[in-house]
Amino acid sequence: MAERILIVDDDPVQRRLLEGLVQKFGFEAVSAPGGDAAVALLADPDTPAVDAVVLDLVMPDLDGLGVLSRLRDLGHAIPVIVQTAHGGIDNVVSAMRAGAVDFVVKPVGPERLLVSLRNALQARALEGELSRLKRSRAGTLTIKDIVTRSPAMRAVLRAAEKAAASTIPVLIGGESGVGKELLARAIHGSGERRAKPFVAVNCGALPDTLVESILFGHEKGAFTGASERHVGKFVEASGGTLFLDEVGELPPAAQVKLLRAIQEGEVEPVGGRRPVKVDVRLISATNRDLIADVGAGRFREDLFYRLHVFPITLPPLRARPEDIPELVRHFLVRFAAEEGRRVRRVSAEALALLAGHAWPGNVRQLENAVFRAVVLAEGDEIGAAEFPQIVTAPAVPMPTAELPPSLVPAATVPASGPLSATGRVATNLPQTGPVAVSLTDTMPPAADLMPLLGPDGEVRPLDEIEACAIRFAIAHYNGQMSEVARKLRIGRSTLYRKLEGLGLTPSEDGVTVDVSAR
Template sequence: MSSTILIVDDDPIQRRLLDSMMSRLGYGTRVCEGGEQALALLTGPEADTIDLVILDLVMPNLDGMGVLSRLRQAGKAVPVIVQTAHGSIETVINAMRAGAADFVVKPVGAERLAVSIKNALRTEALEDEIRRINRHVQGTLTFKDLVTRSPEMARVIRLGERAAKSNIPVLLEGESGVGKELLARAIQGSSERRGRPFVTVNCGAIPDNLVESILFGHEKGAFTGATERHVGKFVEANGGTLFLDEVGDLPLDAQVKLLRAIQEGEVDPVGGRKTVKVDVRLISATNANLIEAVKQGRFREDLFYRLNVFPITIPPLRARREDVVDLARRFMARFAAEEGKRLRGLSAEAAALLASYPWPGNVRQLENTVFRAVVLCDGDELTLDEFPQIAAQVDGFEVRMPPAPPPIVPASVYSMPPTQPQPPRLVDDYAAHGAAFAAAPQPPIELRDPSRIALLDENGDVRTLAALEEEAIRFALGHYRSHMTEMARKLGIGRSTLYRKLKELGLDDSDEQAENAAA
């Protein structure tokens, strides 16, 4: 889904011109005739659907400066590009101080406005990512930091907000890469435990013999290798939240102790003499069907009902395509900043491509795909050229790969025995004959390692020792540039023997002259 731009202007002709211009640039639009109407939209329930505002400064009743002032008072951070027919320096300074992202003078060209929009969206996306990362580190991430326009995700967020109001155990279900940990952090950041420890345990990555020690801790000397005391993840998360990722991978014996820890609020460290009381909010996550695991005896039924008190199913990215472009833009802003590249945004074609792809790896795959595209990009925006693997799998999008250079054939191919047909010299002939050469059928070319000697002849029989020796001498002659001393030493024969063999092969005259020249 493309970005939505709100056009605020009292001039109907100007509104139509901007509306048409935004449509050609690939953006969605909303239109308001005045400042009051725009302010009601930007502070109402539909405010999150607006990505950017193009605001006229001179309007009756509530003018552009008044809208900027009201937006700042309401704490709205939507980027605003102001425009007016009178672009004095004082007006520009006042508008920028009031919170405008950019300033343009009427009539503005499409190219100038497109650059301004991309810069504003990129800056806003980067600022959002920075705020989200800071809250992530501080444990204060909230549901407002989750990027979504999807009704399915809106339902998930409503459930998460209700779960955050209590300490009820939550089970997050969904495919790998949909963002279960991010939702878990938002639940904590919106609860009374915000800012307290958030401890993550990947249950599928713990060896079976260490699960109990890692979760519940151990005393020094409790087992071989226990050289010091370890408190365990439950104690680390005391007062905060414990997030058990891939909880379905826990072994059965650890599931028994986990059940007791949840029910009693206390853990038994390995080798410990007394239990330890803990106050932990438990959030679990799985990408497996736990009910099926219970039926197969791989997961305890009583533990399942203790974890599955408040289940939340997160839809895959293909079920919420409205979020793809927003996510991609935020990933692009972050990675561009990390890589030191000045990228303004996504092209309309690239945005349409990303929104059309099913994303089997979900948000994690999208993030890595955008990372690769940012590294490969040489321009000022991401285009189809940076997503060739994705374009190849989506109908209606042309895979634009850079043309491969003409093949360079090793010199050994041109040194074939005279009895074999010589292949054309591709580089020279291509330059000489152009398209006619490319269209003509070419004989197959076998690229050979110049240091390899064939042991079989054309009939498939083993070649004679004399033939192999001759080929070895011919190769050494070219490889060592007719330097007789070096050739004899490397071949393991005396110089006199080498001269004799060269004479038998009819190579002695040229070689003697070369040797004398080298001497």
């Protein structure tokens, strides 16, 4: 998903010109006809996030300075680029004092606007990432710091906010790598115990013989090798939050003592003479099906119901492809700063490649892929070539029953063909030669799948597969090229370049249209 730029101008001609430029740059354009409409849009919690604002300074209702003042009152930190036909120094000073990050004079040139937008977005991303890292290290990371634009994740975060306002035990479920510990830290940092310790324990990494000692502590001389007294993780977290990661891996003996600690609010150190009172907020996490484990006798039923008071399930990354571009930019800023690299952006082609991957390792795998790409990058932009492990990876079928059709990414294709309106791309295109695309073509039948293998049994060239995918998208969206580019997650200009390079010629009602004229 490209960055969303809000254009605020009372002149409809100027709005359309700016919208065209912004879309040409590969961003998503949103417009408002005046200051009041812009403030209402930004204040609406259901409106998708806006990354930057291009704001006219002189408007009849609420002018640019008034909008900047209202944004400051609302607590928005969105970068604002002010534009006006009156470029006096007084206007510049007033706009900058009001919170604008840049100032351009109408009519702004494409190059100047692009540089301004990129600088504003880069500065905002870096500032946000630095603040997030500081809060993370200080233990004050909040739910608002979690990077997401997915509707599925917004529902999860609303539940997390309710959990943070209480001390109710929380059980976080989800596949490995989805960010269960991050959510646990955010719940802790958003609650009343945020000034107290957050202690994380990976139960799957504890040796069976030392589980009780590590969790509940031991006295000096309690067993061979216990040369010093150890208070245990429960006591360390007293007053704060104890996070038990992979709690399903605990052995039966430790499960019994954990149940008692939760019920009685006290722990009994190994070799201790009396129990020790503790006050902890308990958050657990698992990637196992604990209900199945209870049925199989691997996990205590009474302990399950003590932990499973407020369950939260994090969806896998494949179920929230809207988050991939935002996470990529988030990791890019962090790793570029840590590695001292001048990498500023990711190309539209690379983002489209990443958005179509299955990500079996979820967010952790994406993070590592971006880290590697930053190290491999030779310029200031990361392209598809910096993700060789993704380009060469075989398509991994993903379960789609849990996903609405609009969220099924391209990597869920079956081995016999790419996506169609029903989850498979079906096409009856010729396999070679230029293809004339009719915008009035009907949707191909789902049963007529495009083979990935040619008549010789070899994998078909990528340009042929890409041509089929583009033709299908044009037919599916009835020739609305802006919509086609947006759904393919590439810039409109990139789309037309691909059309020319692949020999595809859009036509309306069978009449060929000159691509260069668009």
